[in-house]
Amino acid sequence: MTVHDQALISGIPDLRNVSLDRLAELGDTVLADSITLYLQRLKDNGVPVYRFNSGI
Amino acid sequence: MITTHQLPAEAFAALASGDGNPAVVRHLGEVQRSKHLMLLHAIAAEAETVHPGSRETAAVRESLDLLRAVQVADPDTLAWLFGLPHIGAWTHDCLERRTQGLRPDFGYLAAAAAAAAVRARIRFELDVPVRDGRVLFPGLGYFHGFDRDSSVRLRGDGVRLTVGAITEGQCTDLMPEDDSGGSVPHWQGTHVVRATAAGRTWTVLLETTDQCLNRFALPMAALTAEEITSWRSRLQSAWEVLVRHHGWVADSIAAGVSVIVPLAAGSDTDLDSATTPAAFGAIAASLPSDPVLMAEILVHEFQHIKLSGLQDMVSLTTPCDTRVYAPWRPDPRPVGGLLQGVYAYLGIARFWDAQRHVETGPDDIFRAQVTFERSRSMIESATATLLRTDCLTSTGTRFVSTLRDKGKRLGAATVPANVRAIAREATLDHWLTWQLRHAAIDATTVAQLAAAYQDGEPLSGLALPEVRIEEERRKVAAATRSRVLNMRFLEPQRYRELREAGMPELSEAERFLISGQTSMAVQSYRDEISVSREPLPEAWTGLALSIHLLAETPLLSAFATRLPLMVDLHACLLAQGVMSDPLELAAWLA
Numbered sequence: 001m002t003v004h005d006q007a008l009i010s011g012i013p014d015l016r017n018v019s020l021d022r023l024a025e026l027g028d029t030v031l032a033d034s035i036t037l038y039l040q041r042l043k044d045n046g047v048p049v050y051r052f053n054s055g056i
Numbered sequence: 057m058i059t060t061h062q063l064p065a066e067a068f069a070a071l072a073s074g075d076g077n078p079a080v081v082r083h084l085g086e087v088q089r090s091k092h093l094m095l096l097h098a099i100a101a102e103a104e105t106v107h108p109g110s111r112e113t114a115a116v117r118e119s120l121d122l123l124r125a126v127q128v129a130d131p132d133t134l135a136w137l138f139g140l141p142h143i144g145a146w147t148h149d150c151l152e153r154r155t156q157g158l159r160p161d162f163g164y165l166a167a168a169a170a171a172a173a174v175r176a177r178i179r180f181e182l183d184v185p186v187r188d189g190r191v192l193f194p195g196l197g198y199f200h201g202f203d204r205d206s207s208v209r210l211r212g213d214g215v216r217l218t219v220g221a222i223t224e225g226q227c228t229d230l231m232p233e234d235d236s237g238g239s240v241p242h243w244q245g246t247h248v249v250r251a252t253a254a255g256r257t258w259t260v261l262l263e264t265t266d267q268c269l270n271r272f273a274l275p276m277a278a279l280t281a282e283e284i285t286s287w288r289s290r291l292q293s294a295w296e297v298l299v300r301h302h303g304w305v306a307d308s309i310a311a312g313v314s315v316i317v318p319l320a321a322g323s324d325t326d327l328d329s330a331t332t333p334a335a336f337g338a339i340a341a342s343l344p345s346d347p348v349l350m351a352e353i354l355v356h357e358f359q360h361i362k363l364s365g366l367q368d369m370v371s372l373t374t375p376c377d378t379r380v381y382a383p384w385r386p387d388p389r390p391v392g393g394l395l396q397g398v399y400a401y402l403g404i405a406r407f408w409d410a411q412r413h414v415e416t417g418p419d420d421i422f423r424a425q426v427t428f429e430r431s432r433s434m435i436e437s438a439t440a441t442l443l444r445t446d447c448l449t450s451t452g453t454r455f456v457s458t459l460r461d462k463g464k465r466l467g468a469a470t471v472p473a474n475v476r477a478i479a480r481e482a483t484l485d486h487w488l489t490w491q492l493r494h495a496a497i498d499a500t501t502v503a504q505l506a507a508a509y510q511d512g513e514p515l516s517g518l519a520l521p522e523v524r525i526e527e528e529r530r531k532v533a534a535a536t537r538s539r540v541l542n543m544r545f546l547e548p549q550r551y552r553e554l555r556e557a558g559m560p561e562l563s564e565a566e567r568f569l570i571s572g573q574t575s576m577a578v579q580s581y582r583d584e585i586s587v588s589r590e591p592l593p594e595a596w597t598g599l600a601l602s603i604h605l606l607a608e609t610p611l612l613s614a615f616a617t618r619l620p621l622m623v624d625l626h627a628c629l630l631a632q633g634v635m636s637d638p639l640e641l642a643a644w645l646a
Contacts, residue, residue: 004069007062008451010369014061015090020124020134023097030058035098038091039151044375047148050360050396051273051330052384053322054349 011037061087063369068451072458074402075304076362078311084365085312088336089138091368095147096138099160112162115183119162119169122180126169130176137172141315141335142194145268148334163207164268167192170210174227177214183207190265191219196230197245198265199223232261247279249288249316251295258295258310262287262318263338269317272330272340277318286343287318293347294354301410302355305403309358313339329353333364348420352407359403360396372452379525380441381490383434383483388494388525391447395456398438402459405431405466412471419548422475426545429471429479435463482541484604488597488619489534495620496526499628502621506628509636509644523620530623534594537566544570565595569602577602578639585638591627599638611639614646621645 013034015023023031067080076084100120103113127134137143146168150160163185171193173180184191186206191199199219202208208220218224225240233245247262262284263269263276270276279287298306314337319328321342327349329341339357344350366372372395379388382397389397408428415421439460442448448456471479501521508518540562543551559567565580581599585592600615614622622641629636 004454005065007064008068008370010061010063010087012061012087012091012368013058013094015058015093016086018058018093020093020120020127023093026058030060031094031097034060034094038094039098042148042151043155045392047152047332047334048393048396049271049273049330049332050357050364050393050400051328052356052400054327054329 061090061369063366068366068370068455069458071362071366072455073462074359074399074406074459076308078307081308081312081362081365084362084369085139085337087369088144088365089135092138092143092147095151096143096165099147099150102154103160103162107159112159115166116162118182119165122169122173122182125178125180126172126176129178133172133176136175137168137195139314139337140195141338142263142266142268143168145271145332145335145338146194149268149271163187164192164194168194170212171196173212174217174230177227178212179214180210180212182210184210187267192266193230194266194268195246195261196232197243199242200244201242247284247287249291251292253292253296253299256299256306256310258306258313260291260313261315263315264318269315269335269338269340271332271334272317272319274319274322274328274330274340274342276340277320277342279318283318283343287316290343290347290350291316294350297347297351298354301414302351302407304406305355305358309354312361313337313354313358315339316341318343327353329357331357331360331364333368336361336365348411352404355403355407356400359400363396363399370451371449372455374447374449374452376445376447378445378447380445381487381494383437383486386490386493388527391442391445394438394442395452398435398442398456399459401431401434401438402462405435405463409466409469422548423545425471425475426479426482428466428469429475430482432463432466432469433479433483435460436467439463478545481601481605482538482545485534485538485541485597485601488600488604489532489538489594491620492530492532492593492597492623494525494527494529495523496529497521497523497621497624499624502624502628505621506625506632509625509641510629510634515644520618521621529620530591530593532593532597534597536561537570537594537598540566540570563595565598565602569598569605574602574605578606582638585626586635589630591623591630593623596623596626596638603642611642611646614642618645 011034013031067083070076070080100116103116107113146164153160166182166184170182170184174193184207186202186208189200189202191202191208201222211218215227216224217227217230223242225243229240230243231245232248234248234250249260249262251258264279317338317340319340319342327342327344331339341353344353373392376391378391380394382389382394384397405428408424408431412421412424412428415424439456442456498521505518565577565584568577568580581595581602584595600619603609603611603615622645626636626638626641
């Protein structure tokens, strides 16, 4: 299997089947790492707005 | 143990080709739900740490308790709530306020929890904020008629909701408004559009109230009843265009675009649209004049939505300060901005590729053909720029290479020669103007070259200066000419009217250029520059464009590669009181 055939692993935790109660218990694990990663990305890039003006 | 989201290889390949079927788009939406939950967790944890004893933190706890109850009673409603772009925008607002040293708007979380509780029909009591006399229920609507900013107690028994002492209503009636008429006093449902065509439906909210989504550079528009009707009609017609002619994207848009934010237009001729990664699923736009343009905006902005969703999952670019040319923007762009732009243009090119075969009026066909050709060429040049930057990750390089190949396949389509010529002129005009605005050259080297030119020395053997990109190196007043060049295909009728009126806003040289009298244009620009005591960068771009359009000239290479140097040399000589002939300068530099 080449790298092109492999699924890409993201940094966003899969919380689809996680209850809100359990979320609090996960605070210091993978979730904390993901949050740190995401906040760093926001710090580096800000929150962009992709704006386009097509008036002539 | 939790894992992280994954993206299958085939979904990545589809997205890189500009595609992404509804299942892929829904997958991106699932990732956003997880992201919003993750950010909510971070915001709530920080409230406990930074403001542990405050009333707001207590309210956050109460709101979270209610959300837990909603999750137990109706998990789909919790998924609905966390899929709203409103929630994404609010979480990012909280994070932005934190970096500014401001307290997040925790009251919004109570409003969101109340909206979910009403939708899930569960029993609850909660205080929610009153803002501008309104009690907001994100994604549903708002109660109005409250006279000050404060808070109000909500009491729901699963069937009816009581709002303080002001009003009450059936939970089933507290829904978005589809123009069928509301029955709850003080309630205004968020306007919803249900567009249908050939049995396919797209349901989308028109958000004009929630300030979390008022974050698109232009202000959110407050719409009159008449304007709401116009929006409904335009979105319905645009949906028909998409379903009939753009099957590759219609259902994916229905799966991924849940909110339209109408923007107040800057002027009658302005057409603005925007998206942000903070609000996945929301498109902001001013109201376009026709359904085809509305459909194009949806395709264009949906590309941004997909790419932002993908970039939340994988890094395509590395941190990098490089600024580069983007063929659709007047300013130098960061690599991430160029990537977003070219991805949007892949959607635009595909859109007009289909439109050029279905339009029926001559002007509409011409607009579709030239816009297709211009967009297609932008993909070619922008992907080449991206691949040269060294600012792409290996995944980013794969993505851009796939995108480039898709663009090339579009290029295999043929357009008539006159269409290619008009598209090329608009492309060249943009590139030449951009170069003069942003290419900076070391003044000492320019002075040395000016001295050599005056001494009659040949260029060969002399060191040529490095070119760097600056925000605004020279002011170039070429907007009128560029507008008219674009008007030829974007609004042919307006162009004909302007031409009949003699195009009074343009110089003689510009009129020659636009009417295709290229040799006359070259001479006229040459005369303008030769006798002027000012540098005239806009005349230089006009001259360079005219030279490019001449069939054969030995001066082309100088104008193609050394225009900013030529202009700086001319200005340097002028400053010394030496009037120089632009074509002689070009011949020396060629």
